[in-house]
Amino acid sequence: MEQLFSLAEHFISINGEGQRAGELALFLRFTGCDLRCVWCDTLWAVPKDAPHKDKDLRSLLDIARDAVSHGVRNVTLTGGEPLMQKGIVRLFEALLDMGLRVEIETNGSVALAPFIRDKRPDFNMDYKLPDSGMESRMIIDNISLLQANDTLKFVCASHRDLLRAYEVIQQTKPKCKVYFSPVFGKIEPADMVEFIKEKGLGEVRLQLQLHKFIWDPQKRGV
């Protein structure tokens, strides 16, 4: 029986986050998530039965082929938690075979080891900090699996979160890119800069979610 994906939405936009921020990307957003971050900006997609369309692999690849015909070279698989989709490996392998650059936004609670192989996407993995309410669900050993093209993202809502991110960095010494991202509207980016300067975090990159400055921060599909 063909595995189906629970697709909440798909859209082409400027990637607002990560190493390819500012570039066109196709977004495939799946429903279902095992976490409930206090500040989640996509809570509408996290229930397993959130509004969605059941799509087979072929129809997702048709969406990707159409995006490629419009000049798109990046695909972000996100959600909800995309690694909960049963067919995610077949999907990312097929997208990679199309020559697309594939990123997966993942929440740090799903073991990455089963997805680490030669042909794999770039992982943008969150480490959920105390103010998210989900830190106890983090698999800190995932960090050692992240390589140069991957990203470890700390979404920060407070000074307490910043301090914890600093501790995790000291403890795990990540080999990948490390991003700090403000919980939108909860912490001043200027305060994050002061913290990064104060701690001498020369390898950390501060990001702002571009799409929340281009459009209404609540707008879906962008």
Ligand SMILES: C[S@@+](CC[C@H](N)C(=O)[O-])C[C@H]1O[C@@H](n2cnc3c(N)ncnc32)[C@H](O)[C@@H]1O
């Ligand atoms: C909606 S999540 C979906 C992917 C996955 N569940 C995760 O949490 O990484 C995509 C990204 O948006 C971030 N995010 C969610 N709500 C946010 C908010 N209010 N402010 C800033 N980033 C947020 C998440 O931390 C994650 O990096």
Ligand SMILES: Nc1nc2[nH]cc(C(=O)O)c2c(=O)[nH]1
């Ligand atoms: N424009 C835009 N860029 C994004 N990068 C990661 C996103 C996500 O929700 O995972 C996202 C998103 O929701 N919109």
Ligand code: SF4
């Ligand atoms: S893990 Fe991601 S999708 Fe799930 S609640 Fe947290 S931010 Fe939202």
Ligand SMILES: [Mg+2]
């Ligand atoms: Mg988003």
